[in-house]
Amino acid sequence: MTAAARFRGVIDKARPSPEWIADLRRRFPTEPEIDRVLTRKMERRSGPGFTPLPLERLVQGVTSLLKAELADPFEIVDARWLSGGASKLQMAFTLHWNAPGPDGVRTPQKTPMVLRMEPAESIVETSRQREFQLIRAMRGVVPVPPVYWCDADGAHLPYPALIYGFAEGVTKPTTAHSGVTGLGTHLPIDLRAQLAPQFVAHLAAIHTVDFRGRGLDAFAVPAAGSTDCALWGVNWWERVWEEDSDEDIPLVRLCAAWLRANLPVLDRPVVVHADYRLGNFLFTEHDARISAWLDWELGRIGDRHQDLAWTTSQAFGHLAEDGKTFLTCGLLPESAFLAAYEEASGLGVNAKSVHWYKVYNAYMMATLLFGTGYRVARGGKTHQDVLVTWLMGIGSMLLDEMRTLIEEAP
Template sequence: MLIVDKNNPPPDWIEGLRRRFPVEREMDRVLTRKLHRRSGPAYSPVSLEVLCDGMKSLLRTQLTDAFEVRDAKWLAGGASKLQVSIKLDWRHPELGRTTTPMVIRMEPAESIVETSRLREFQIIKAVKDVLPVPPVYWVDDAAKHFPYPTIVYGFAEGVAKPTGTFSNVTGLGINYGPELRKVLGEQYVEHLARLHTWDWTKADLSSLDVPGPGTHAVELQLNWWERVWEEDSNRDIPLMRVAAAWLRENMPATERLSLVHGDYRAGNFLFTEGDQRISSWLDWELGHLGDFHEDLAYTTLPYLAHMSEDGTQELASGMMPAAEMYERFERVSGLAVKPKVIDYYHVFHAYRSVVIVIGSGYRAARNGKTHQDLLLNWLMGMGYTILGHLRRKLEEIA
């Protein structure tokens, strides 16, 4: 058996993974870049001054009028990316001289989820007339100006959870309360239906590969996450091999290609407390073209839910019972939800979650590649709870 030092991966091993697990072109670029850089320096803290200098360097290539970058502050939240708020005094192409709050979103040396800033930029820009999203301004996907690939977008107004409410890491387990969840829940399902019925073919999504008609779109996703497991995992877990084999043997045909958010859940949207409106959808880094059931299954995962106040109902993403969410989605979208396909994607997402928290979370923290090493170690413990869910789900439907 070939033993590979995954902390110093040899070129022939990297090329072998690329052949075994063909993924989208952009994701191949991102994942291959990660492996080529893995034996390099660990993450070192980046100062606000360095980030502001990077922003100025980027702006000098984009603007001809005078500008000022000021009031830089670190933003909390998120387990994978560094985020800084700034204010930019500049000549806006539509508003003239103004001050615009913006966010610099940058990767660390290696992330728990290695993704593409270019893809994130294109998707947010494409859906601006479909869903509430922050405006996007610039992307430095080759890290010419910043230490790592970076996207710059507008600061979105709103909160992720009601004032005074507790939530777990990255917004998991938010309890909106009976009245607010009723209002937000309607918008939550309506926005998901709007996304999945939107005609993405007219948008600039060149960083996304389009699966062929009548194919199993999930195969590209399976290749992505099985490749990441091979790249990052520290030890063999037989259940993961069983799950990967089952997922490949039972791939559902994709009847309709939709833009999939990939992380559609509580904690990844903001809302304004005054009028109780969802003001912005965030974290599009896992977006891709695929089956709409993928998002529906993700947002109804048991470990993203919590019980109602009276203890009688499990509320999917803190919104409503899963059965009610499926029924509402069908009514709003006109698309038929197939329970067997939902079951399939429940297995897929459990598999993907384990890859992320036990595989990539371990590797990034072990090598000191991220600013969130303590958080990633904590998340690894959650991975074994998800493994238990994966085993039970396979026993239930296999």
């Protein structure tokens, strides 16, 4: 085969061969748990799409899981679907059970819970094991819902899932309007003033907690003083682009090369939430208190600049009433946010690293929207392919932002 013919070769991504999967794993080394999840996705790709599941099937799965976990009798009541988000199925229910108290003594309780389960393939393929471990590790650091059980491989449920406690609160004022996935929410001024200090303090707490000894064995720890963290991230998303994309995008190819040519050195590994923004926390309206941080599925041990770049994205904020001041996540001006973060965390902010992670985040989003979004909808793999397809339309704006970021790189 000539070199030119090699480039023209066609790969059937809907029915990936074991050889191609192995080649991708070799070319794009990632954290072991990420590799496991992506490999599992590819090995199952040629299987059936997602078909609607009756609630009874999920109740059966939860029953099976709890029988394996609990010695005492229990009852699942009031099972119902929850909406929200574009990536996972959620079922709320109440568990009547003998719950352990702080002293270990079990007493009869009625606990509201949520089952969070993957579809056949998700717009973002992540590990329930990592999500479970990370939420559990953040208990006592920032408000998080309690997590109870994890079916990491779908041994009991149709697909991998976890069960966590139902947290009280709302993602936006009950009178506010916003778009899908909580984007475009505008908060009243007094509410902003109450939420903003908590928003900053919680991010600082996440970034400064000692993650060692907190049961995070599904995470690899990149070495300080190296570019491992950034490289693992680029490998992760370039692998996903190769696995999922249909129509190629020259700018995305350039972006991957640019990221590799400009890898930042990690100064200090920290817990990274990876989707820290308005819309991903709950607050109680009567006292404006943040009651739970959600959506930890992309979290990793990595570089705090990834969160800072994500949180300050233009997509998650809006202009203040003066029509000039841009508010980070609709809460406070970016300069005030970064200054407050530095003070609360004691950690510096490297503008060049923030810029690199803005490009990285744009690369990840382009991969998810154009690559994975197309692939899962084409395969009929989710419970809301129509939403995934709709979201593809925002991708061009995001690519244009990526283009500008590369042009303006320091």
